[in-house]
Amino acid sequence: MTTPPLPPLRFNAFAMNCVSHINHGQWVRDDTSQTSYTDLETWVNLARTLERGYFDALFLADVIGTYDTFRAGRETAVREGLQTPVNDPSLLVAALAHATEHLGLAFTQSVLQEPPYNFARRLSTLDHLTKGRVAWNVVTSYLESAAKGLGLDGLPLHDERYDRAEEYTDVLYKLLEGSWEENAVVRDRARRIYADPARIHDVHHEGRFYRVNGPHLSEPSPQRTPLLFQAGSSERGREFAARNAEAVFLGAISPQGARTQVEDVRARAVAHGREGGDILFFQGLTLIIGSTEEEAERKLADYRDHTSLDGFAAHLSGSLQLDLSEVDFDAPVGEIDTNGVQGFVRSLVEGAPDKTWTFGEALRARAWTRPVAGVPERIADELEQWREAGIDGINLSYVTTPGSFEDFADHLAPVLQKRGLLKTEYEEGTLRQKLFGRGDRLPATHPAGRYRRG
Amino acid sequence: MTTPPLPPLRFNAFAMNCVSHINHGQWVRDDTSQTSYTDLETWVNLARTLERGYFDALFLADVIGTYDTFRAGRETAVREGLQTPVNDPSLLVAALAHATEHLGLAFTQSVLQEPPYNFARRLSTLDHLTKGRVAWNVVTSYLESAAKGLGLDGLPLHDERYDRAEEYTDVLYKLLEGSWEENAVVRDRARRIYADPARIHDVHHEGRFYRVNGPHLSEPSPQRTPLLFQAGSSERGREFAARNAEAVFLGAISPQGARTQVEDVRARAVAHGREGGDILFFQGLTLIIGSTEEEAERKLADYRDHTSLDGFAAHLSGSLQLDLSEVDFDAPVGEIDTNGVQGFVRSLVEGAPDKTWTFGEALRARAWTRPVAGVPERIADELEQWREAGIDGINLSYVTTPGSFEDFADHLAPVLQKRGLLKTEYEEGTLRQKLFGRGDRLPATHPAGRYRRG
Numbered sequence: 001m002t003t004p005p006l007p008p009l010r011f012n013a014f015a016m017n018c019v020s021h022i023n024h025g026q027w028v029r030d031d032t033s034q035t036s037y038t039d040l041e042t043w044v045n046l047a048r049t050l051e052r053g054y055f056d057a058l059f060l061a062d063v064i065g066t067y068d069t070f071r072a073g074r075e076t077a078v079r080e081g082l083q084t085p086v087n088d089p090s091l092l093v094a095a096l097a098h099a100t101e102h103l104g105l106a107f108t109q110s111v112l113q114e115p116p117y118n119f120a121r122r123l124s125t126l127d128h129l130t131k132g133r134v135a136w137n138v139v140t141s142y143l144e145s146a147a148k149g150l151g152l153d154g155l156p157l158h159d160e161r162y163d164r165a166e167e168y169t170d171v172l173y174k175l176l177e178g179s180w181e182e183n184a185v186v187r188d189r190a191r192r193i194y195a196d197p198a199r200i201h202d203v204h205h206e207g208r209f210y211r212v213n214g215p216h217l218s219e220p221s222p223q224r225t226p227l228l229f230q231a232g233s234s235e236r237g238r239e240f241a242a243r244n245a246e247a248v249f250l251g252a253i254s255p256q257g258a259r260t261q262v263e264d265v266r267a268r269a270v271a272h273g274r275e276g277g278d279i280l281f282f283q284g285l286t287l288i289i290g291s292t293e294e295e296a297e298r299k300l301a302d303y304r305d306h307t308s309l310d311g312f313a314a315h316l317s318g319s320l321q322l323d324l325s326e327v328d329f330d331a332p333v334g335e336i337d338t339n340g341v342q343g344f345v346r347s348l349v350e351g352a353p354d355k356t357w358t359f360g361e362a363l364r365a366r367a368w369t370r371p372v373a374g375v376p377e378r379i380a381d382e383l384e385q386w387r388e389a390g391i392d393g394i395n396l397s398y399v400t401t402p403g404s405f406e407d408f409a410d411h412l413a414p415v416l417q418k419r420g421l422l423k424t425e426y427e428e429g430t431l432r433q434k435l436f437g438r439g440d441r442l443p444a445t446h447p448a449g450r451y452r453r454g
Numbered sequence: 455m456t457t458p459p460l461p462p463l464r465f466n467a468f469a470m471n472c473v474s475h476i477n478h479g480q481w482v483r484d485d486t487s488q489t490s491y492t493d494l495e496t497w498v499n500l501a502r503t504l505e506r507g508y509f510d511a512l513f514l515a516d517v518i519g520t521y522d523t524f525r526a527g528r529e530t531a532v533r534e535g536l537q538t539p540v541n542d543p544s545l546l547v548a549a550l551a552h553a554t555e556h557l558g559l560a561f562t563q564s565v566l567q568e569p570p571y572n573f574a575r576r577l578s579t580l581d582h583l584t585k586g587r588v589a590w591n592v593v594t595s596y597l598e599s600a601a602k603g604l605g606l607d608g609l610p611l612h613d614e615r616y617d618r619a620e621e622y623t624d625v626l627y628k629l630l631e632g633s634w635e636e637n638a639v640v641r642d643r644a645r646r647i648y649a650d651p652a653r654i655h656d657v658h659h660e661g662r663f664y665r666v667n668g669p670h671l672s673e674p675s676p677q678r679t680p681l682l683f684q685a686g687s688s689e690r691g692r693e694f695a696a697r698n699a700e701a702v703f704l705g706a707i708s709p710q711g712a713r714t715q716v717e718d719v720r721a722r723a724v725a726h727g728r729e730g731g732d733i734l735f736f737q738g739l740t741l742i743i744g745s746t747e748e749e750a751e752r753k754l755a756d757y758r759d760h761t762s763l764d765g766f767a768a769h770l771s772g773s774l775q776l777d778l779s780e781v782d783f784d785a786p787v788g789e790i791d792t793n794g795v796q797g798f799v800r801s802l803v804e805g806a807p808d809k810t811w812t813f814g815e816a817l818r819a820r821a822w823t824r825p826v827a828g829v830p831e832r833i834a835d836e837l838e839q840w841r842e843a844g845i846d847g848i849n850l851s852y853v854t855t856p857g858s859f860e861d862f863a864d865h866l867a868p869v870l871q872k873r874g875l876l877k878t879e880y881e882e883g884t885l886r887q888k889l890f891g892r893g894d895r896l897p898a899t900h901p902a903g904r905y906r907r908g
Contacts, residue, residue: 028644035648038583
């Protein structure tokens with residue numbers, strides 16, 4: 001008996017509508033377009049490059065607020081272009097859908113940003129305009145500055161943010177799945193009936209955080225609920241993912257660490273009546289591709305030369321809401337409290353192979369997503385290990401853009417395709433159909449399923 | 455002495471991300487693409503047609519909620535596709551900017567929809583992505599159903615809605631104009647400084663309805679505050695327009711009626727320290743263009759045959775929040791109370807040339823925007839009258855789409871150009887520069903001006 005070959009990995013490009021997303025300090029280079037993030041053409045070119053490289057999706061992160069914890073202010077973030085300034089990612093989606101044919105378009109919005117009634121319509125609109133290629137990355141916000149900007153008394157505590165997210169997504173499911181019956185839109189020109197009023201239902205939701213009374217404003221879109229991404233790694237985050245997510249973004253330190261997280265969330269999903277395979281896991285990585293090992297080493301050295309440790313520290317300080325300038329960069333990671341901390345950060349600190357490593361060493365070694373440098377064959381070997389550990393796909397951070405993605409499309413993709421690690425053609429249909437191959441809509445076992453009618 | 459010739463009129467295409475916007479009943483025709491409103495290609499084709507016809511902008515209306523007042527329910531609106539379903543207009547903007555070079559892109563959002571901190575970022579993002587071709591149409595909402603959907607206790611009363619709008623726009627000005635100094639973004643690669651923290655300022659706003667504490671999230675965009683449209687015609691609406699608007703949408707019954715409104719709002723603007731010419735006035739019209747008078751008559755008959763009076767009555771009932779099915783369509787318009795009523799409706803009722811006209815007659819005669827049918831020369835004569843009355847531009851509703859706009863571009867535009875009623879080329883620059891010819895930013899005398907620094 002032979003084991004059937006594992007399916008190809010999925011690939012997302014991980015980016016953000018800002019200057020410096022993850023790999024801080026690189027924006028100053030001549031070979032990156034990061035300072036042109038306000039120009040739509042930059043994004044159209046990127047999307048077309050990604051489709052050329054058989055990427056499944058462009059994954060647009062978003063964080064509202066500013067990273068103002070490090071050195072008790074936003075100075076470092078502003079100087080580094082570290083997610084400040086930051087523009088809205090959802091407004092790029094339709095333009096990028098028009099410029100491509102198959103690429104999925106995942107964008108992030110926090111449940112704190114606007115009422116669910118309004119956001120549900122944005123989701124439906126984007127799902128219509130992309131013909132079902134949109135995904136929403138559910139986030140709960142972690143910057144106190146976001147709450148101040150939004151006029152809240154303060155950022156709700158971690159667990160309350162997840163309580164809100166559970167209720168917010170629940171309201172969205174009611175609107176997106178339950179308000180308009182499948183055959184509500186009849187488009188009967190002879191009888192002059194666009195939709196059948198008897199098949200459109202009010203949502204009545206009176207919850208702890210949200211209230212909606214009325215029908216959804218949009219007619220059913222190809223996926224109804226867009227594909228759902230999530231990245232929480234705390235206890236509550238994993239529970240939320242196990243219940244709601246269809247794709248989970250991990251920042252594991254090693255394939256073995258990823259395996260543990262995947263198995264944990266899959267088991268939780270099964271406990272919620274879903275199937276383990278209902279969730280795909282994407283590991284965050286930075287790849288540095290050279291045509292020779294020497295070139296890869298040179299590019300890695302270039303990356304390190306441009307890396308801003310201040311940038312990483314300010315980023316991490318914001319994520320932790322803890323001023324790391326007051327923490328000794330020389331303190332052993334074993335002494336850092338990771339209670340209630342975001343995924344990547346927690347995995348960075350907890351995953352340091354040696355607890356006597358200083359924080360600075362862990363930061364330098366890891367730099368948010370693992371930089372893997374080498375010739376395509378060597379990178380393919382590494383990716384194979386992630387796949388064997390149960391990872392379904394990779395969320396690829398860039399060093400330069402679109403350079404890192406061009407390297408992928410031009411040099412890595414052919415090698416990955418030869419080894420069955422990357423698809424050789426796109427499947428037809430919606431993003432959900434492309435990823436799961438079993439239809440456009442969420443399965444009936446998903447929490448959204450219970451709101452369907454008929 | 456000769457009078458200098460009047461400048462060409464401006465033209466906006468008036469549309470909405472829904473099936474039936476204004477001219478209800480036409481969606482069933484084979485020669486309209488209204489049922490394809492969910493398809494991005496429909497909008498891209500429209501935008502390109504408009505640019506071919508030298509339109510200044512696509513003006514995207516929006517109304518949240520459903521028209522559920524007529525016959526005490528939403529049945530008519532749903533059957534007629536009357537602004538239900540309705541998708542978000544702002545999400546079309548970037549795609550249409552990418553497909554065109556000069557066309558302005560105006561979209562509507564109500565001040566009730568989301569916190570100003572979040573909306574300010576959407577405005578900046580769109581202004582960046584369009585290179586300064588975006589406009590925002592400020593509305594305050596008039597459907598009780600919108601308030602229910604948003605989870606409010608009820609729709610605020612008319613004047614309180616304007617209080618909110620005044621505060622909301624004020625907060626936006628603080629964020630868009632006052633937070634980032636003109637030279638805050640330095641992009642100094644050598645010194646590794648993207649922006650100068652000393653030139654980015656917190657907004658501290660604690661008002662009756664809104665609270666914001668923090669800096670704006672986006673760097674300054676070409677126009678900073680996008681071009682501001684407004685359509686209110688009530689006392690408060692006119693005051694709001696006089697203070698804030700740069701373009702006002704009128705639904706006057708006649709050129710003479712328009713002149714009165716224009717003069718009133720211009721005088722109010724001057725009282726607020728602005729110049730009369732700081733506001734452009736756009737009259738709403740429906741044009742039916744034939745190559746012969748007979749063809750125009752035939753097309754007008756076709757329009758009337760397809761017109762749904764039920765649709766208009768349901769639309770008007772929603773706008774008035776008054777069930778017109780309980781009002782006798784045979785009642786004289788003189789008996790209808792127009793207190794606190796929206797612009798078009800008020801002008802429809804008040805502007806009926808004979809107060810003994812029945813409501814049904816007024817509705818049939820006016821049908822929301824005046825349908826003017828004829829050969830291009832005849833329509834040009836009509837447009838000339840509006841121009842002579844002080845109207846700066848026309849907001850053009852369609853009968854069929856893109857048919858009505860193709861007729862404009864192919865048959866009317868050459869005649870208008872010959873008569874100096876339509877530009878023969880686009881000016882360069884942002885939408886504000888194209889419309890006013892004096893720079894990208896709001897004048898210093900605008901209320902936004904007082905928040906500028908340095």
